Amino acid sequence: MKVLIAATALTGHINPLLSLGRRLAARGDGVVMTTAERYREKVEAAGLRFSPCDDGDAAAYRETDLPAGPERYRREFVRRFIDPIPVQAEVLHRLVEAERPDVIVAGSLFLGVLPLLLGTRPRPPVVVLNVSFLFLDRPDHAPVGLGLPPARTDAERAHYAVLKAGMDAAFVDPVRAYADAQLAQLGLPPLPASLPHSIAVLPDLFLQPTVPEFEYDFGTLPPNLRFTGLLPAPSAEVALPDWWQARDRAKPVVLVTQGTLANADFGELIEPTLAALADRDDLLVVATTGGRPVEALRGPLPANARVAPFLPVDAMLPEVSLLVTNGGYGSVSQALAAGVPIVSAGLTEDKAEIGARIGWSGAGLDLATNAPSIPALREAIETVLVQSRYRARAASLARAFAGLDAGSAMLAGIDDVVRTRWILRGIAA
Template identity: 60%
Template sequence: MKLLLAATPLTGHVNPLLAVAQAASERGDEVVVTTSEDFRRKVEEAGFRCRPYADDHGPEYRETALPPGPERGRREFERRFIDGMPRQAELLRSLIAEERPDVVVAGSMFLGVLPLLLDSRKRPPIVTVNVSFLFLDRPDGAPLGPGLPPARDAIERARYAAIKAEVDAAFTDQVRAYTDAVLARSGLPGLPASLTQAILTLPDAVVQLGVPAFEYDFAPLPPQIRFVGALPPPAVSGPRPGWWADLDRARRIVLVTQGTLANADFGELVEPTFQALADRDDVLVVATTGGRPLDAIRFPVPANGRVATFLPFGDLMPRLDALVTNGGYGTVIAALQAGVPVVSAGLTEDKAEVGTRVGWSGVGINLAANRPDPQTLRRSIDAVLDEPGYRARAQAMAEEFARHDTPREILSVIDAVRQMHPAGRRDPNGPSC
């Protein structure tokens, strides 16, 4: 079988697709990857042929002329993900004609698949890998984004409905209208639902990274969506940091990370975490810069602190006693896969939703703040270290992850859509795998 993998050019989106590529290659499939030129080397070093494209809507998507707020957030989202959709679709059609893949596998925010899914022209089957939380429309009527836990009663549902009306007016409806206008310029029909709903319901199949225990009750799920657990963390090239042996001598190990996207200001989370635990001789605090140079850390690192640009999460996570994160979905599920309790901060991108799930599921504490203070962090970290309930629930979550053979399950979904839709679907409302 030949697969064409399409990845949004962000580290947290490329890595899962490369893990899928590795699993497919190991069983003998031919794999071609398309992502931006910036990730070409990463793809080729992983052993795959890359057909890169120019990510014209990536580096300059920030709307710095607008003040922080809903309008700026909406416009940045449109520039980052929607403006490039027609060019991505043209790229996919060209690559499909040249490469003749049996199946296209795309990350959930690679929106170039949407024009193909809405078009009546023949295409290969399309499988989406969702690298974020399950962003379906909520059955309790809550909007996506603010990080609201499931409604407990009719009063809360009514409150959520009012909040959703505001979010829809400021963001959801405008994003849908903007997307429909972009589609119309290509002669295509508009979305059948909100953009997030369409991303997870239009493809022939959707593999959802994670487990149901970390998600709200969306039963019944659309038939094409399947939870598959967690993919293995990416390997880190190069030697381990010189301080790696210190992990063997540490009584307790805490990792703090702001991921690879919201890491422009380490004063938001990394610095206050170091400050919170600076006087502790019973805790080793490890930080990763998410690929930024070490001199981006512009504050004193305490004696019990260690820093690296990247760390091998596959080796590190099982050794941790706690994770402090700004709520990156991939990092959180990697910790839960290892049974590690979480302190989550962060309100940008999808992080408010991820943090709320951390608190709601009982696997950790949600601080719901972009810049928590050291005192709050210290109390929260002590709680997840000392109160056994957090680790017990994280370990129960790990047992659920362990029941999945994620690479095999994803490949089985790919095989199924190829058999059911060998030439792709003409009707976007037709049956799905």
């Protein structure tokens, strides 16, 4: 089988698609992956063919002139993911003609697949691998993006409906209108629903790399949706540091990260976490800067802390007692799959929703802020470390993850949609 993979040029989006690409290639499928040129070496090192997609490095765009809030998030979303649609779609059309793939597998924010899904040109089946929480429209009328847990009462549902009207006016409707305008310029019909909901329901198959226990009850799910569990992370590109091997293993480890995107200001989470735990001689505090220089951290490094630009987190998590994170979906999923409880503090991008699920699931605490105070962090970390119910709930989720073979589920799903397309072609012929 010939597979075309399309990935948004962000590490958290690239890695799961690379992991799936390796599995496809390992069983003998021909795989070509398109993304930004700067990921060529990484793609080729995975044994996949590379084809560049030059969308002007749109995914790395940051809006620096606005405070956190719907307008800033709208501008960033539009620039990162909607503006590249024409370029990405043209790349896909060209590769479909040149490669004749049996299936396209795209990350959920590689929106260049929308013209294929909405257009009338012949196309192979399209599989979307989600890189975030399940962003279907909520049956309790909660707006997507504010990080609200499921409503428990009619009064909460009514309140959520009011909030949704405001969120729709400020973010959802303008984003949908902007995307529809882009599609119209390409001669395509408008989206059938909100943009996030459309991304989930339009593909032939939508893969959600988590377990149902970490998602809300959406009622009847779309027939194209499949929960798969988590693909193991790609082999670490960095070795375990010497200090990790030589550490005092009697001391619990607290790992803190701001990911690789929302890490421009370490004063939001990493620095206050280091400060909150600076006097804890009974802990080892480990931080990763997501590729930024360690020297970007301000102030002296506490004696109980170790910092590195990158760390082999997948290899370390089984021995980590707590993850402190701004809510990146990949790191959160990895932690839960390893049974590690979480303290979350982040509101940008999709992080409010991911943090809300951490709190709702019982696997940790969600501080629901971009910049938690040192006392708030200290109290939350102590609570999660001391109260066994958080680790017990994280362990329960880890068992659920272990019960799903993500690789097999994803490959089987891809095979199913390809087989169905060939059957339909045979019937039509």
